[in-house]
Amino acid sequence: xxxxxxLAYPAAAVTVDLVVLxxxxxxxAVLLIRRGVEPYLARLALPGGFxxxxxxxxxxxxxxxxxxxxxxxxxxxxxxxxxxxxxxxQVHLEQLASYGDPGRDPRLHVVTVAYLALAPxxxxxxxxxxxxxxxxxxxxxxxxxxxxxxxxxLADGLERAKAKLEYTPLATAxxxxxxTVGQLRLVYExxxxxxxxxxxxxxxxxxxxxxxxxxxxxxxxxRGRPAQLYRRGDADVLFPPMLRSAVS
Amino acid sequence: xxxxxxLAYPAAAVTVDLVVLxxxxxxxAVLLIRRGVEPYLARLALPGGFxxxxxxxxxxxxxxxxxxxxxxxxxxxxxxxxxxxxxxxQVHLEQLASYGDPGRDPRLHVVTVAYLALAPxxxxxxxxxxxxxxxxxxxxxxxxxxxxxxxxxLADGLERAKAKLEYTPLATAxxxxxxTVGQLRLVYExxxxxxxxxxxxxxxxxxxxxxxxxxxxxxxxxRGRPAQLYRRGDADVLFPPMLRSAVS
DNA sequence: CCAAAAGTGTTCAAAGTACACCCATGA
DNA sequence: TCATGGGTGTACTTTGAACACTTTTGG
Numbered sequence: 001x002x003x004x005x006x007l008a009y010p011a012a013a014v015t016v017d018l019v020v021l022x023x024x025x026x027x028x029a030v031l032l033i034r035r036g037v038e039p040y041l042a043r044l045a046l047p048g049g050f051x052x053x054x055x056x057x058x059x060x061x062x063x064x065x066x067x068x069x070x071x072x073x074x075x076x077x078x079x080x081x082x083x084x085x086x087x088x089x090q091v092h093l094e095q096l097a098s099y100g101d102p103g104r105d106p107r108l109h110v111v112t113v114a115y116l117a118l119a120p121x122x123x124x125x126x127x128x129x130x131x132x133x134x135x136x137x138x139x140x141x142x143x144x145x146x147x148x149x150x151x152x153x154l155a156d157g158l159e160r161a162k163a164k165l166e167y168t169p170l171a172t173a174x175x176x177x178x179x180t181v182g183q184l185r186l187v188y189e190x191x192x193x194x195x196x197x198x199x200x201x202x203x204x205x206x207x208x209x210x211x212x213x214x215x216x217x218x219x220x221x222x223r224g225r226p227a228q229l230y231r232r233g234d235a236d237v238l239f240p241p242m243l244r245s246a247v248s
Numbered sequence: 249x250x251x252x253x254x255l256a257y258p259a260a261a262v263t264v265d266l267v268v269l270x271x272x273x274x275x276x277a278v279l280l281i282r283r284g285v286e287p288y289l290a291r292l293a294l295p296g297g298f299x300x301x302x303x304x305x306x307x308x309x310x311x312x313x314x315x316x317x318x319x320x321x322x323x324x325x326x327x328x329x330x331x332x333x334x335x336x337x338q339v340h341l342e343q344l345a346s347y348g349d350p351g352r353d354p355r356l357h358v359v360t361v362a363y364l365a366l367a368p369x370x371x372x373x374x375x376x377x378x379x380x381x382x383x384x385x386x387x388x389x390x391x392x393x394x395x396x397x398x399x400x401x402l403a404d405g406l407e408r409a410k411a412k413l414e415y416t417p418l419a420t421a422x423x424x425x426x427x428t429v430g431q432l433r434l435v436y437e438x439x440x441x442x443x444x445x446x447x448x449x450x451x452x453x454x455x456x457x458x459x460x461x462x463x464x465x466x467x468x469x470x471r472g473r474p475a476q477l478y479r480r481g482d483a484d485v486l487f488p489p490m491l492r493s494a495v496s
Numbered sequence: 497c498c499a500a501a502a503g504t505g506t507t508c509a510a511a512g513t514a515c516a517c518c519c520a521t522g523a
Numbered sequence: 524t525c526a527t528g529g530g531t532g533t534a535c536t537t538t539g540a541a542c543a544c545t546t547t548t549g550g
Contacts, residue, residue, distance in 0.1 A: 011259035012299070014348065014359050051260065053357055057348040098346045098361045100262065100305040109301055111262050111359070113346045182501070200540065202503060224501030225547040240538075430528070448513065450530060472528030473520040488511070 012100070012109040016060045017048030017150065019096060019157030020069065020117040021139060023174050028190055029136040030154060031068065032146070036133065039106050040147030046154065047134060048112065061093060061115040068134055069122060090232070092118040092173035096157055104149050116157045118173035140193075162191055167241040169211050172232040178215055180227035181205060192244055204242065210235025260348070260357040264308045265296030265398065267344060267405030268317065268365040269387060271422050276438055277384040278402060279316065280394070284381065287354050288395030294402065295382060296360065309341060309363040316382055317370060338480065340366040340421035344405055352397050364405045366421035388441075410439055415489040417459050420480040426463055428475035429453060440492055452490070458483025 020031035032044045047068040051060040066072050071091050093115055100111035139158060144151050164170045171187045172179070185201045188194075205211050212230040219227045268279035280292045295316040299308040314320050319339050341363055348359035387406060392399050412418045419435045420427070433449045436442075453459050460478040467475045 012262045012301075014260045014262065051348065051359075053260075054350040056350060057346060057359070095345055097343055098305060100299065100361070102302040102304060111299075111305070111361070113348070113359070180502085197540075197542085198501080199503075199542080204539085206503095220548090222501080223499080223549050225503080227502060243539080428529085445514075446528080447515080447530075452512085454530095468521085470528080471522050471526080473530075475529055491512080 012111050013105075014051045015048050015110055015112040016051055016057060016064055017046040017112050017114045017153060018061060018064055018068065018117055019046060019114060019154055020065065020119060021157070021161060021174075022119045022121055022136070023187060023190055024121060024136055026186075026190060028139040028158075030139040030142075030157075031134055032137050033068075034133045035147055043147040044137070044142075044145055044150075045147040046114075046150045051113075057095070057113050058093075058115075061095075061113075061117075065091075065093065065115075065117055069119070071119060071122070090120065090173055090175075090177060092116075092170060096153070096160060099149055099153060101149065112153075114153045114157065116160055118161065118170060120174055120176050162244075165191055165242065166244065167238055169232055169235060169238060178217065178229040178231055180219060180229060181212075182227060184212075184230075188242065194244065208235075208238050208240070209233075211238055260359050262299045263296050263358055263360040264299055264305060264312055265294040265360045265362045265401060266309060266312055266316065266365055267294060267362060267402055268313065268367060269405070269409060269422075270367045270369055270384070271435060271438055272369060272384055274434075274438060276387040276406075278387040278390075278405075279382055280385050281316075282381045283395055291395040292385070292390075292393055292398075293395035294362075294398045299361075305343070305361050306341075306363075309343075309361075309365075313339075313341065313363075313365055317367070319367060319370070338368065338421055338423075338425060340364075340418060344401070344408060347397055347401060349397065360401075362401045362405065364408055366409065366418060368422055368424050410492075413439055413490065414492065415486050417480055417483060417486060426465065426477040426479055428467060428477060429460075430475060432478075436490065442492065456483075456486050456488070457481075459486055 018031070022029050022031075031047060033047050035041055035043050035045050047064060049060075049064050049067075051057060055063070096114040096116040098111060098113045100109075102109055104110065104112075139154070142151065142154065146154065161170070165188060171184055171191070174187045174191075175183055181202050182198070184205060185196055185198060188201070189196055210233040213233045215229045215231055217229040219229060266279070270277050270279075279295060281295050283289055283291050283293050295312060297308070297312050297315075299305060303311070344362040344364040346359060346361045348357075350357055352358065352360075387402070390399065390402065394402065409418070413436060419432055419439070422435045422439075423431055429450050430446070432453060433444055433446060436449075437444055458481040461481045463477045463479055465477040467477060
């Protein structure tokens with residue numbers, strides 16, 4: 001940082017791309033758009049867009065998330081009222097990684113900062129703005145169908161999500177504000193693609209300090225015995241962690 | 249990615265910054281440079297530099313690492329011979345995170361992709377190129393002495409390193425190619441700032457599949473009983489993981 | 497009644513913890 | 524000889540895994 005004049009140095013374009021995951025119909029789903037312009041016309045891609053000047057990376061990711069899904073994290077006010085934007089405090093958004101291979105965009109050198117978002121089940125994406133062509137697809141097995149290097153980014157996002165279920169209470173981000181132990185177990189089973197013993201799972205999550213906070217409410221009207229409803233607790237890491245069984 | 253003309257869109261400058269950690273004199277140390285230009289003239293900062301056009305992020309990080317430390321990962325050939333560059337296959341380099349708050353550089357919008365490097369004990373940084381002013385500092389307790397947002401980046405790097413010692417064989421990156429169980433234990437103790445029971449540590453690391461590969465060699469000339477020498481094994485994750493005891 | 501999901505108890509195996517003890521070298 | 528670090532054995536505790544069993548609802 002002394003050899004080059006920064007103001008003269010060839011700059012790159014910076015974008016954010018979102019890996020938005022949710023659970024729909026018993027399956028892990030990712031939000032994709034059908035591209036309407038070259039390159040990769042008509043191919044599926046992760047939603048995303050350019051980072052504006054005077055906008056932080058996180059703010060850009062929040063803005064794209066709002067534009068694509070109507071979800072508002074409720075943290076930052078950008079001056080404008082949030083007409084029609086649903087609040088969803090429990091949506092989780094974190095930075096995933098950055099990708100900047102030359103040639104990943106044939107037009108110019110684009111460095112993209114990928115973000116991972118986990119959300120409870122959402123209605124079909126709202127029409128309007130960029131989201132008109134966005135919809136949900138099964139997250140696994142998309143192979144190389146995605147534009148740019150988005151297949152790689154999606155794979156990294158899935159891996160991150162699977163890993164963080166082990167040692168953080170992140171699975172709750174896929175659940176509504178109040179949820180049962182059974183719903184939570186389903187999240188683990190779907191994301192990990194395994195089955196878990198309901199009895200041991202129950203004991204484990206209710207016994208891990210800070211994972212769950214009882215609400216005192218119970219479900220009613222389902223079949224089977226009514227279940228306790230919980231909210232997410234205040235822990236950021238789980239100890240001891242949940243385990244994807246040693247022998248996979 | 250349809251609302252803006254990418255070729256016209258205001259671009260940002262992209263840099264890589266390195267958090268290079270090693271162990272020196274029983275302490276965790278980070279490589280810092282004394283800035284010779286404004287802004288933050290004469291302040292300490294992480295080494296780094298601009299990503300060149302047609303260069304991937306990882307390649308830029310490797311290049312900066314080579315320029316600052318003389319270490320060559322030996323993976324990528326950039327056409328030029330590596331005159332004088334020491335090979336160090338066991339140096340570890342991974343992407344850490346990206347930082348792009350507006351105003352983090354007062355000159356223009358700079359997005360930096362931080363990388364984390366772990367290296368065995370190195371001689372004092374070699375003179376030449378950018379590294380003339382680079383030297384090692386104790387990694388903890390630098391507080392807000394660093395330029396830009398580098399204090400935050402360093403903190404994130406330390407946290408990543410501490411966490412990855414738990415579930416990966418990364419501690420071996422701080423050791424020479426062949427090392428003893430005692431040396432490895434010292435790495436854990438220094439990075440975590442704890443003490444570990446030598447007997448149980450020995451049993452644990454030698455019993456974890458893929459962590460260590462025996463060489464058949466032993467140390468000699470030290471005081472105490474000669475120790476077996478090991479190389480890093482072939483596992484990428486440790487199961488079961490090493491534990492920073494539940495009660496810190 | 498039965499089916500289904502919630503939740504508890506019990507038993508066994510695996511892993512972590514504490515620490516006594518022996519081994520092989522240098523001084 | 525002692526000091527020093529390497530390495531093993533063993534007893535105890537904690538955690539996980541398997542699964543029998545009870546509870547509470549809907550049909």
